[in-house]
Amino acid sequence: MWKSVLSLSSDQKQVxxxxxxxxxxGLALEIALxxxxxxxxxxxxxFVDETSVIQFIKSAQAAKGDAFSGITLAQVKNATAEVILSxxxxxxxxxxxxxxxxxxxxxxxxILR
Numbered sequence: 001m002w003k004s005v006l007s008l009s010s011d012q013k014q015v016x017x018x019x020x021x022x023x024x025x026g027l028a029l030e031i032a033l034x035x036x037x038x039x040x041x042x043x044x045x046x047f048v049d050e051t052s053v054i055q056f057i058k059s060a061q062a063a064k065g066d067a068f069s070g071i072t073l074a075q076v077k078n079a080t081a082e083v084i085l086s087x088x089x090x091x092x093x094x095x096x097x098x099x100x101x102x103x104x105x106x107x108x109x110x111i112l113r
Contacts, residue, residue: 002037005060006073013101015043015093017056018070019063026063029056038074046074047100078102081110 004052005017005027015038019043031053059067062104079099085092096105 001027002033003040005026005029006037006041007045007076008041014072014074015046015074016070017060017073018055019060019067021068023039023060024063027060027067029060031057034073043074043101045101048074076101079105079109081105 002017003083005019007016007018008014010014034048034053035044036104038046038048052073056067056073059065059071077097077100079102080097082095083092084095094110096110099105
């Protein structure tokens with residue numbers, strides 16, 4: 001059923017879920033099947049916003065407005081690095097979040113942070 005509600009954005013970097021008007025009585029969706037639907041869209045590496053997924057599933061079951069207007073469920077995210085400084089311990093740490101279908105960090109990216 002996910003196939004009927006999911007679509008890729010024109011730039012291929014976001015996955016939207018929108019309930020078609022023919023489902024005015026609502027639609028039951030299973031979160032466990034979302035991964036297969038994303039794979040069909042070649043979006044399995046995208047960052048999935050679980051809060052948005054749950055919100056969409058609840059809205060779709062109840063046939064509420066959010067489901068008909070559309071919600072972004074997944075998107076491409078580039079890797080990020082954040083330098084965390086601790087003045088008391090004179091300690092510096094780097095927090096790195098991996099890429100979700102986006103660009104990886106290069107050593108230059110980390111040095112410039």
